[in-house]
Amino acid sequence: MIELDGVVFRYEAMRMAFDLRAEAGTFAVVIGPSGAGKSTLLNLIAGFDAPESGAVRLAGRDVTRLAPAERPVTMLFQAHNVFAHLSVADNVGLGIHPGLRLSAEDRRRVSGALDRLGLSGFERRRPGELSGGERQRVALARSLVRDRPILLLDEPFAALDPARRREMTSLVDSLRRERGLTVLLVSHQIEDVRAVADRALFVHGGRIVADAAPESLIAAPPTAEVAAYFG
Amino acid sequence: MSPAAPPGSSALRVWAPAFGAGAVLAAVIGAAAVGLALAVGRADLAGLVGDAYVLGVLRFTVWQALLSAALALVLAIPVARALARRPAFPGRAVLVRLLGLPMVIPVIVGVLGIVAVYGRSGAINDALEAAGLPRLLDIYGLSGILIAHVFFNMPFATRLLLQAWAGVPAETWRQAAQLGMSGPQIFRIIEWPLIRAAAPGIAALIFLLCFTSFAVVLVLGGGPPNATLEVAIYQALRFEFDLPRVIAFAILQVAVCAALVAFIQRLARPMAMEAGLAAPAPRPDGHDALARIGDGVAIAFGAAVLGLPLIAIVTAGLTGPIGAVVSDPVFLEATRNSILVGLSAGALSLLLGAGILATSRRLRVGLWRPGQAETLEIAASLVLVVPPFVIGAGLFVLLRSIGDAFAFGLVVTAIVNALMGLPFVLRILGPPATRSLADTGRLADSLGMTGLMRLRLIEIPRLRRPAALAFAVATALSLGDLGVIALFGSAGNRTLPLHVYQLMGTYRTGEAAVGALALVVLCVVLFVVIERGIGGRGDD
Numbered sequence: 001m002i003e004l005d006g007v008v009f010r011y012e013a014m015r016m017a018f019d020l021r022a023e024a025g026t027f028a029v030v031i032g033p034s035g036a037g038k039s040t041l042l043n044l045i046a047g048f049d050a051p052e053s054g055a056v057r058l059a060g061r062d063v064t065r066l067a068p069a070e071r072p073v074t075m076l077f078q079a080h081n082v083f084a085h086l087s088v089a090d091n092v093g094l095g096i097h098p099g100l101r102l103s104a105e106d107r108r109r110v111s112g113a114l115d116r117l118g119l120s121g122f123e124r125r126r127p128g129e130l131s132g133g134e135r136q137r138v139a140l141a142r143s144l145v146r147d148r149p150i151l152l153l154d155e156p157f158a159a160l161d162p163a164r165r166r167e168m169t170s171l172v173d174s175l176r177r178e179r180g181l182t183v184l185l186v187s188h189q190i191e192d193v194r195a196v197a198d199r200a201l202f203v204h205g206g207r208i209v210a211d212a213a214p215e216s217l218i219a220a221p222p223t224a225e226v227a228a229y230f231g
Numbered sequence: 232m233s234p235a236a237p238p239g240s241s242a243l244r245v246w247a248p249a250f251g252a253g254a255v256l257a258a259v260i261g262a263a264a265v266g267l268a269l270a271v272g273r274a275d276l277a278g279l280v281g282d283a284y285v286l287g288v289l290r291f292t293v294w295q296a297l298l299s300a301a302l303a304l305v306l307a308i309p310v311a312r313a314l315a316r317r318p319a320f321p322g323r324a325v326l327v328r329l330l331g332l333p334m335v336i337p338v339i340v341g342v343l344g345i346v347a348v349y350g351r352s353g354a355i356n357d358a359l360e361a362a363g364l365p366r367l368l369d370i371y372g373l374s375g376i377l378i379a380h381v382f383f384n385m386p387f388a389t390r391l392l393l394q395a396w397a398g399v400p401a402e403t404w405r406q407a408a409q410l411g412m413s414g415p416q417i418f419r420i421i422e423w424p425l426i427r428a429a430a431p432g433i434a435a436l437i438f439l440l441c442f443t444s445f446a447v448v449l450v451l452g453g454g455p456p457n458a459t460l461e462v463a464i465y466q467a468l469r470f471e472f473d474l475p476r477v478i479a480f481a482i483l484q485v486a487v488c489a490a491l492v493a494f495i496q497r498l499a500r501p502m503a504m505e506a507g508l509a510a511p512a513p514r515p516d517g518h519d520a521l522a523r524i525g526d527g528v529a530i531a532f533g534a535a536v537l538g539l540p541l542i543a544i545v546t547a548g549l550t551g552p553i554g555a556v557v558s559d560p561v562f563l564e565a566t567r568n569s570i571l572v573g574l575s576a577g578a579l580s581l582l583l584g585a586g587i588l589a590t591s592r593r594l595r596v597g598l599w600r601p602g603q604a605e606t607l608e609i610a611a612s613l614v615l616v617v618p619p620f621v622i623g624a625g626l627f628v629l630l631r632s633i634g635d636a637f638a639f640g641l642v643v644t645a646i647v648n649a650l651m652g653l654p655f656v657l658r659i660l661g662p663p664a665t666r667s668l669a670d671t672g673r674l675a676d677s678l679g680m681t682g683l684m685r686l687r688l689i690e691i692p693r694l695r696r697p698a699a700l701a702f703a704v705a706t707a708l709s710l711g712d713l714g715v716i717a718l719f720g721s722a723g724n725r726t727l728p729l730h731v732y733q734l735m736g737t738y739r740t741g742e743a744a745v746g747a748l749a750l751v752v753l754c755v756v757l758f759v760v761i762e763r764g765i766g767g768r769g770d771d
Contacts, residue, residue, distance in 0.1 A: 048405050048512060067515070069411025080402035085424040098412040100420065146410075 016206030263625025337711025344540030548748025577706030652705030699766030
């Protein structure tokens with residue numbers, strides 16, 4: 001569960017204020033124009049940005065003052081989710097031990113996570129040999145071994161082609177169902193997620209200005225900004 | 232298959248400028264080769280290259296360069312890491328800018344600063360004596376060479392390493408924070424691979440610079456056993472006139488440098504890197520007291536290595552007999568010679584570079600032959616492989632067989648220095664010149680703009696600033712150079728660096744310090760005058 005309670009954050013001249021409540025198991029897509037504060041919303045939950053005031057509660061615990069590693073969150077970025085100089089197995093293994101002290105049992109868990117993501121036998125490969133989609137699968141495999149209940153996705157599939165993007169989105173959806181994850185996905189392609197997301201959060205000017213099912217948001221934009229965004 | 236050449240770009244028109252520049256290069260290097268070949272007629276080359284004395288010089292040259300490169304790099308790593316970990320502290324911006332200074336100040340000036348700090352009567356020995364201790368430091372010999380090479384190259388290595396750190400995308404630091412990596416884990420998993428990737432290239436470059444080191448070794452070597460190949464060439468020409476040995480040294484020098492340059496070119500392939508997209512993120516480590524103290528010590532050490540000689544140069548220059556030095560006719564003549572040599576070398580360098588680029592950019596843009604353009608530019612940069620000293624030695628031998636080699640001293644110095652500056656001109660002017668053609672070429676062609684019209688309306692406004700910068704850099708490099716002029720210099724054609732060297736050699740330390748500071752001031756003034764005067768103030 002994610003709860004943001006009067007969270008205020010200032011970036012240069014822009015003041016952002018977020019209130020949000022998302023039950024465990026929610027799949028919410030975050031949409032809105034560039035620079036509206038979508039990434040900031042995720043950064044505040046993950047702990048990369050610290051709020052000026054307000055509280056962040058995750059899985060029932062106040063984490064406002066906790067470092068990113070101490071929060072029940074895994075976040076995937078648009079790029080650079082994997083280290084190019086480490087093998088696929090090591091990249092996933094970092095999710096178990098950040099210094100890569102891995103037991104044989106840990107190695108088996110890594111392979112299991114790779115199997116689940118359709119990357120069986122990829123252990124010894126380097127990220128440079130993989131496609132963009134495969135690299136993001138490696139990052140997802142790491143999120144499996146980290147086993148945190150909240151998964152934040154900051155446009156990690158934006159560079160993929162439409163078919164690959166839908167494939168990754170449904171993969172995330174099946175992981176959510178298996179593990180009861182709470183998922184927040186920033187995307188510009190609401191078409192790709194309307195089938196799987198239960199909620200769409202429309203961020204504008206540092207605020208969540210609309211919060212509804214994707215279908216109803218598209219069918220009947222509640223505000224002029226949302227209508228303008230869909231065009 | 233490359234597409235057909237556009238009309239109006241005949242092979243002759245494309246290649247003519249490069250042929251012009253190439254002819255000058257070929258003439259200079261060819262003349263030097265003829266000079267050396269004339270001497271070789273009477274020598275048993277294989278025997279000479281295998282000669283015990285020659286091999287001894289080679290061994291020392293390699294050994295000191297190895298030690299210098301290793302020391303400079305190993306010392307630079309903690310300094311660079313501390314600077315990378317501390318992105319904001321008072322004075323950081325100044326310190327990072329100063330890191331570029333040792334590479335551009337005249338070598339003889341840096342050496343003077345080193346002697347003033349670490350020398351027998353230097354500041355450190357003074358401090359030791361004041362504390363009741365013996366004057367322990369004696370820097371003549373290998374230790375002095377290493378100290379000077381660390382002064383010149385450690386800041387350079389630090390800057391290159393900092394660039395490697397700057398290439399780490401923000402996402403990586405967020406990833407490290409999310410995974411909960413500790414400082415040592417970040418070092419092992421993120422930073423060490425980074426250092427390992429950057430180190431061979433940096434070390435090879437510093438090795439090359441120290442391998443061809445002349446002025447440092449000439450002043451601080453302390454005599455014959457400690458000579459690099461360049462110093463040995465100088466001594467063999469100047470004092471013994473032992474031509475066969477000069478040839479042997481030159482062959483070894485060219486062979487090793489060529490191998491090194493090939494190695495560096497191979498390493499220079501850029502790593503496949505996607506740019507980071509996230510906003511800059513702070514590093515999660517380095518907040519505990521131990522890390523703070525460690526970084527503080529590393530930064531203070533780097534600042535001292537860099538700063539002490541720089542401070543010594545300024546204070547020794549300002550407290551020296553300024554009036555006596557600047558009214559000395561020898562000083563005035565040396566200054567005049569230096570300005571003449573510097574400006575001619577800079578102008579010639581720019582002209583040669585422009586010729587090569589006029590062709591290579593045409594090959595790149597419009598004709599779609601980047602391979603040929605690359606080959607042409609590398610060929611021009613091969614001047615780096617034939618060290619200026621070998622060219623100087625060849626010309627010296629040739630001119631000596633014609634007449635009084637010393638009479639041509641300043642001309643030869645200007646020409647050799649122009650070749651030395653050429654790789655820098657290509658680096659600075661190349662990218663904007665190519666961009667200019669790519670941006671405006673088709674439009675200008677379609678409007679029928681050619682020749683002088685095109686030069687006046689397109690090239691000069693667009694390329695004025697980079698051309699001025701290239702000119703200024705080549706001029707400043709030549710101005711501070713104590714290289715071939717040491718071979719040709721005699722009464723009447725001294726340059727300022729040679730004058731300073733001779734003052735140091737006759738223990739007129741105070742005067743040398745004033746001369747050194749004057750040389751720095753002259754470099755800066757000429758640089759600024761050229762860059763601003765020709766390049767204009769601009770709006771950026």
